Amino acid sequence: MKISQRIQELEESATLAVSAKAAAMKKQGINVVGFGAGEPDFPTPVNIRNACKAALDAGHTKYASPASGIPAAKEAVCSKFKRENNLEYTPSQVMITVGGKEALYLASMTLLDPGDEAILPAPYWVSYPEQIKLCGAKPVIIEGKESNNFKVTPEQIAKAITPKTRVLIFNSPSNPGGFTYTPDEVRAIAKLVADKDIIVFSDEMYDRLIYGNQRFLSFAACSPENYARTLTFNAGSKTYSMTGWRVGYVAGPEPIIKAMAKLQSQTTSGTATFCHHALVEALSGDQAEVEKMRKEFERRAEYMHQRLNGIKGVTCVQPTGAFYAFPNVSGAFAALGVKGSLDFSAKVLEQAHVAVVPGIAFGLDDYVRLSFATSMEQIREGCDRLEKLLGKI
Ligand code: PLP
Numbered sequence: 001m002k003i004s005q006r007i008q009e010l011e012e013s014a015t016l017a018v019s020a021k022a023a024a025m026k027k028q029g030i031n032v033v034g035f036g037a038g039e040p041d042f043p044t045p046v047n048i049r050n051a052c053k054a055a056l057d058a059g060h061t062k063y064a065s066p067a068s069g070i071p072a073a074k075e076a077v078c079s080k081f082k083r084e085n086n087l088e089y090t091p092s093q094v095m096i097t098v099g100g101k102e103a104l105y106l107a108s109m110t111l112l113d114p115g116d117e118a119i120l121p122a123p124y125w126v127s128y129p130e131q132i133k134l135c136g137a138k139p140v141i142i143e144g145k146e147s148n149n150f151k152v153t154p155e156q157i158a159k160a161i162t163p164k165t166r167v168l169i170f171n172s173p174s175n176p177g178g179f180t181y182t183p184d185e186v187r188a189i190a191k192l193v194a195d196k197d198i199i200v201f202s203d204e205m206y207d208r209l210i211y212g213n214q215r216f217l218s219f220a221a222c223s224p225e226n227y228a229r230t231l232t233f234n235a236g237s238k239t240y241s242m243t244g245w246r247v248g249y250v251a252g253p254e255p256i257i258k259a260m261a262k263l264q265s266q267t268t269s270g271t272a273t274f275c276h277h278a279l280v281e282a283l284s285g286d287q288a289e290v291e292k293m294r295k296e297f298e299r300r301a302e303y304m305h306q307r308l309n310g311i312k313g314v315t316c317v318q319p320t321g322a323f324y325a326f327p328n329v330s331g332a333f334a335a336l337g338v339k340g341s342l343d344f345s346a347k348v349l350e351q352a353h354v355a356v357v358p359g360i361a362f363g364l365d366d367y368v369r370l371s372f373a374t375s376m377e378q379i380r381e382g383c384d385r386l387e388k389l390l391g392k393i
Pocket of ligand 1: 038098099100101102125171174175203205235236237243247248
C-alpha cells in the first residue's frame with residue numbers, strides 16, 4: 001500500500017499529539033495537568049445551544065443551501081464585521097466553513113501554486129506550514145524576536161518579499177505567542193503591503209480575546225488597498241467556545257471567495273446546516289458570555305505570567321491576547337538534561353505530569369506553549385509542579 005508523497009511529508013499536529021499523550025496517561029489513572037488544549041474550557045453559551053436545537057427541530061438537517069453559507073449566516077457575518085471591525089462586506093464576499101481551519105486551507109489551495117511563496121511569521125499556528133506545503137508552495141519563515149514580544153517588523157517582511165511571494169500570513173492575537181499587534185503596528189505592516197500583489201490572510205480567530213489596554217484593529221480596515229487584498233478569517237470556535245461545532249467564516253474579495261466556494265463544493269460541502277443557524281445566534285445574540293470568558297482568561301493570563309516568571313530558567317512575555325503563554329524555557333534545558341523543546345516537554349510530562357506543547361511545533365525551539373484555557377485550580381497546580389521540578393527564583 002502506497003501513501004502519497006504529499007501525505008508522507010505532512011507533519012502530525014503536535015498540539016493534538018500532546019493532548020492524546022496526556023489523555024492516555026489520564027486513562028492510566030495518572031493525575032495530569034493539561035496545558036495543551038487550544039480550546040476554551042467553558043461550555044458553549046446556552047442561547048447558541050438552544051438555537052441549534054431549534055434548528056434541528058425545525059428540520060434544518062439537510063445540505064446547507066448554498067454550501068458556502070445560508071443567507072442568514074452570511075448576513076450575520078457581514079453585521080459582525082461592520083459592528084466590531086469597521087469592515088463593509090456583502091454576503092457575496094463571505095463564506096461559512098468547517099471551522100477556521102477549512103477556510104484557511106481553502107484559501108491556500110485557491111491562491112498558491114507549486115513554487116509560490118507564503119511569508120509566515122514564527123511563532124506560527126501549527127497548521128500553516130503544512131497547509132502551504134500541501135499546495136506545493138513554500139513557507140518563507142521569518143522569526144519574531146522575544147525582545148519584540150515575538151512580533152515581526154515591516155522591515156523583516158520587506159526583506160522576505162520576492163517576485164514569488166503570493167501570500168502573507170498575519171495572525172493577531174497570536175496562537176501560540178499570546179501577543180497582539182497594536183493598531184499602529186498593524187497599520188505599519190498594512191502600509192508596506194498595500195501596493196503589493198500579495199494577499200494577506202488575516203487570522204482574527206482571537207479578536208475578542210484581548211487583555212489590559214490592548215485594542216484590536218482588523219488588517220483589512222487599514223486602507224481601501226488593504227481591504228482589496230485581504231482575506232479576513234474568524235470562527236465561532238474561540239470567541240463562543242464552539243470548537244467542536246466546526247463553524248468558521250471568511251470574507252474578502254468576491255472572486256477569491258467564489259473560487260474557494262467552488263473548492264468547498266467539491267470537497268466538504270461545508271459544515272452542518274444546523275451549525276450555520278447556531279452561528280447566526282452566536283454572532284447576533286446576547287454577547288454577555290463572551291465578556292465573562294474574556295475576563296476570566298485575562299485573570300488567568302496575569303496569574304500564569306507572574307508564576308512562570310518565578311520559575312528557574314523560565315522567562316515569559318506577558319500574554320496580551322488569545323489564551324496562551326509562550327515562555328522561553330531554554331534556561332532550564334541544562335538542569336533537566338535536555339536539548340530542545342521536544343525533550344523538555346516529554347520530561348515535564350513524565351516527571352511533573354504537566355502537559356505543555358513543544359515550541360518547535362510553532363517554529364521556535366527554545367519555547368513551550370501553555371494554554372490557560374483551563375481552570376485556575378489546574379493552572380495553580382501545574383505551576384506548582386513546574387516550580388517544584390525546575391526550582392523557584
Ligand atoms: N487559526 C488559529 C490561530 C488557531 O489557533 C486555530 C485553532 O486552534 C485555528 C485557526 C482554527 O480554528 P478552528 O478550530 O475554527 O478550525
